[in-house]
Amino acid sequence: MNAQSDRDELRSAAKIDLAAVELDYEGFRALAANPNLSPHEKIGFPDTYREGFEPAILADICAKLPALTEAEGLTVVDIGPGCAALPRMIVDLCRDRRHRLVLVDSPEMLAQLPDVDGVTVKQPGLFPRNAAEVRAAAAAPVDALICYSVLHYIYVDSNLFDFVDATVGLLAAGGRALVGDIPNVSKRRRFFATETGQAFHRRFTGSSEPYRVDWGEPSPGKIDDGVLSGLMQRAQGAGCDAYLLPQPPGLPMANRRDDLLIVKP
Ligand SMILES: C[S@@+](CC[C@H](N)C(=O)[O-])C[C@H]1O[C@@H](n2cnc3c(N)ncnc32)[C@H](O)[C@@H]1O
CATH class of the missing domain: 3.40.50.150 (Vaccinia Virus protein VP39)
Structure with a gap:
């Protein structure tokens, strides 16, 4: 897929996996124009991340x-x-x-x-x-x-x-x-390196797989x-x-x- 077709999808898709899209200013423009999305989704958040907070x-x-x-x-x-x-x-x-x-x-x-x-x-x-x-x-x-x-x-x-x-x-x-x-990303690593962080991950994903902390690895774009x-x-x-x-x-x-x-x- 090229950037233009990605944008077209953000502009019109009925459902978007917001955790999987890389957003920038132009990506948000496309989300804002998508009539199928809730206001939270238009700003890149699944409703549960923001509603009521x-x-x-x-x-x-x-x-x-x-x-x-x-x-x-x-x-x-x-x-x-x-x-x-x-x-x-x-x-x-x-x-x-x-x-x-x-x-x-x-x-x-x-x-x-x-x-x-x-x-x-x-x-x-x-x-x-x-x-x-x-x-x-x-x-x-x-x-x-x-x-x-x-x-x-x-x-x-x-x-x-x-x-x-x-x-x-x-x-x-x-x-x-x-x-x-x-x-x-440094704070994220520090948190997930703790047992509190691992328990949070288990609760969030419903999986017993440990969260692998990528200490010392480059974090491009983060x-x-x-x-x-x-x-x-x-x-x-x-x-x-x-x-x-x-x-x-x-x-x-x-x-x-x-x-x-x-x-x-
Ligand atoms: C995650 S939303 C946050 C919206 C709001 N501040 C909130 O917390 O509810 C990010 C917003 O920033 C805007 N945005 C992204 N890059 C921007 C830039 N360089 N200049 C102005 N707005 C930008 C997007 O269009 C989008 O509306």
Whole structure:
């Protein structure tokens, strides 16, 4: 199969094995246009991975970006909001707090999100390539930037140092960027090397086969501790503080994902 026929299948198939597809920005555009998929499936998640978890995810985002609920009239950017429940909750929060919210995703994803006068601004395109347009759409330095469950896809299409440079360049003094829900293959290995991890694997697969931890093997295309340390140092070198934070244990993939918080002093 070539890339075009893969995309055609993502755009129209009645059922897609989301665990088996390699997604990038164009793949998500195709999923977004597929009328047979639920909103969670359009953003690459089987329903069971996300359904019902969004309030806890939003609470964690607000804990790490407290200005979202403590201040009013902020400039907020959401990179890769998708089209499921989470961005709708973020739109509601921004309307309640009178924040201006710039939503950055493909035109196909953005078309499925509400337009709220005086609140939402939709900026189509692939970030960080469209960073200049995002800056113009924001029209002010950004107080809170959310990029949740997206960095591993940006890694497929772009240079992650460009992503950090563009993100830092958008932030206001005192502004924060939460790059959340990053699959970290090193953390995944550490977890599955434990008996807790092996028991989790047995429960998830229903099989007694042990999970083989691939220590020391290359992980092309995957984010690991080294990539994350590099991104933190890049942000620090550009004058920001940077922290790697855990997710609350109740979130669906907390045992193998990390959150990166960038704070401009
Ligand atoms: C897994 S979904 C996450 C959606 C949402 N943030 C959430 O957690 O519910 C990834 C989203 O990022 C978008 N995306 C992927 N790469 C992107 C890029 N380089 N720039 C902007 N959006 C991107 C996809 O179109 C998709 O909507």
